[in-house]
Amino acid sequence: MPEVTLLAYERVESKIEALIQKGTLRPGDRVPSVRELCRREGVSKITAMQALSNLEAKSLVQARPRSGFFVQSLSRLPLPQSPEIAAEPREPCLSDDVARVFRDIQKPDTIPLGAGTPDVTLLPTAEIARCVARAARLHATQFGGYSMCDTDLALRREIALRLSRSGGEVSPEEIIITNGCMDALNLSLRAVANPGDTILVETPTYFGLLQMIESLGMKAIGVPATCDEGIDLHAFEGTLKSHRIAASVLIPSFGNPHGANLSPQRRQAVVDISRKRGVPVIEDDIYGELGFGSEQPRPLRTMNHSANVILCGSLSKSLSPALRVGWAIAGRHAENVRRLKWISSITTPHVTALAAADYLRAGGFDRHLRALRKTLETQICRISNAIAKSFPQGTCLSRPAGGYFLWVELPWRIDSMKLRDAAIKHNISICPGPIFSLEGEFGHFLRLNCALRLDDKVTQAIETLGRLAHGLNSPTRS
């Protein structure tokens, strides 16, 4: 901590703020009253009230009439409603729009509300660096080989072990270590589908997935997904019946961008329907360990009768993007995925796989995850409330129970592409809705990243976005 002399109210304010940030006080919890603060902190009533009022201004707490102050819980804005989506297979085509979003993120001094990357301060980078340095030293001679399967066995065991805690029995043999989750998704898609084939995806869904399908010469067909329940099971089964689908790619846990977490019953239904129709499911589980509740969701691959599911995961969102450690747990497709990995890039570096295994084994991961989940929950809550305060009336908002993102539905008049153009002039990047679908639907939606370093600049940026949105909401504008 830098040595600064805090005023009395600042000291009280930052104490409570720390309790909220660390999750000791959780959304909805009662904050110590003015009287308690006076007694415990030895401050005057005015000081205590100043502290609470500052916290309220930061959207960290809210006053409830005659009850005192409470940690802000999620805004009560209504949930977004998805527009009707195209029901026929298409070749995705959205490279230019996505490229623009990436250029936005990479601009220096831009507030990365459009990113999908965690802020470095949320990750234990020094510990990871130590694990990598140690692995390099201890396994120096391994730099001389291609790190065949035995080198990454330690990591595969750790991954199998973690899954076994959620009741999943997978063998280290069916795990293939990949260069992050995208590599796993890419190899899995190629293992079960061919160019020209049609892939079923949720809509809205992660734009990188649509780009990947496009780059492999495949087509995609969308099935609606909502922010509360996730993929529409009726439409899912209907599409599997009415179309020849080579594979589905779903994000059952804290979907990107909608944030929905499939219930255990719906998970089993997805597995059963897919099994009945003989269509493999590729499960993007990249946010699967980032649930805010007490239990983490069970991947599809650990449900009953899930041998036709390929689970794709990674440490990129939970530990380190740059480690580039991901995996495919490929059930009956394992041999095929392994062969494609070999043909496409031989293996991943042994040093990062060994470092990851070392980190997971050492046991600090769960502690780190607990802290990360709390931070994400608090930040999502704070940003939600800031949106509720600043955005035009009619704005709807997802209430994710995990992950990084908020999915915002603006009043229909507001074109999120135009909002992006306006925002970037204020050094604010956002992800406009149309890149999350095949036909550019979701024109008045946007995705906001909450895994950032939440400071005053961010809350100001939300205010600015709200102001810009108000400006675009005028009926007199073309």
Next chain:
Amino acid sequence: MPEVTLLAYERVESKIEALIQKGTLRPGDRVPSVRELCRREGVSKITAMQALSNLEAKSLVQARPRSGFFVQSLSRLPLPQSPEIAAEPREPCLSDDVARVFRDIQKPDTIPLGAGTPDVTLLPTAEIARCVARAARLHATQFGGYSMCDTDLALRREIALRLSRSGGEVSPEEIIITNGCMDALNLSLRAVANPGDTILVETPTYFGLLQMIESLGMKAIGVPATCDEGIDLHAFEGTLKSHRIAASVLIPSFGNPHGANLSPQRRQAVVDISRKRGVPVIEDDIYGELGFGSEQPRPLRTMNHSANVILCGSLSKSLSPALRVGWAIAGRHAENVRRLKWISSITTPHVTALAAADYLRAGGFDRHLRALRKTLETQICRISNAIAKSFPQGTCLSRPAGGYFLWVELPWRIDSMKLRDAAIKHNISICPGPIFSLEGEFGHFLRLNCALRLDDKVTQAIETLGRLAHGLNSPTRS
């Protein structure tokens, strides 16, 4: 060195052996005479003669009548002649045979003559480990990001710098860091060709390339290549004219398996012909820095008018396979390759890219390469001579001027698949010829890896292979 008491002749023998291994004495050089050895080493004539005769038994030196002993130069076996090859596009299909070769290599205690991997003793693994550990420590916070383009800029600069020494002007901007050379080839193929397209390859060529083309749903067409001149330019141009070719994939420097090194004139011709026909060339340059001569070959990408060439290289054969550092220098296709890299696996780990840059910058790479090249040359020479001694009459042999491999043509009766089956029972792995072509031609060829730790076991293995080959050469066998 372990403390053993050497006999006098052993001492002399190992001194000369060391001079040859380190390249102080090169193939064809005269070895000190018996008289000189007596004087310089203070040994008896019998001792000196014993030492020389032992070296001759190891195929390290050869006696020339009335001239004394000379360091063995490459065997004078005739060069292999390629069989006629299929002249129509096919979908490659050789996964089972290749899988068998890989199983062979991975069996413990197998002599990896079938591998394409350098022995760990040939590589500066401790130095690499130090660079990786240092990069992890110095750039710890980078583990928090996705290592965008700025993180690997140092490596891209080093690569551009190395190329500039062979007269090539490439900008770091057109270099994309990949997960080894296979990743670079895969991305390059996808950048310039689509599923269903036809890719021109040399025949024989690297089986991994044929598998990759198969896995991308593309077809391949072969153009003959010889051990002395490389690809047949007339056939190359003819095929580009007569067929609709989406891209050529060539290995101009020390081709795998044939070992040929394209002359500068032929390199320029390949570039010019390809430019005239508007067909991109993907250049697999993985052995490009492993030439035994005083000058290393110039990649196609550095010739005139080569913007349509994509150079794919890596450190896997020259420094460390497990570092998984490769690159595509993609000329006018750079943007497309970069986009595909992003969609397929985002980036490579920053820590290995920074470590590689650090190693290259520190200047030890050239010293290491000089030593590696000498070792490879000596070992190729020794194994060649062992083959000449043990293999059936009629055996032909490549004379590579760089790289890892010998390409052996056995008498036509000998089925190299059967030789593989017999050899593996003796714990010897070999690469049978048919996997290097589209139609299983080269049935009596095999590829031998010389980048191994050359000890008595290896020379015995060559003898064993020779004996097995003799057995399969009998006209009475089915």
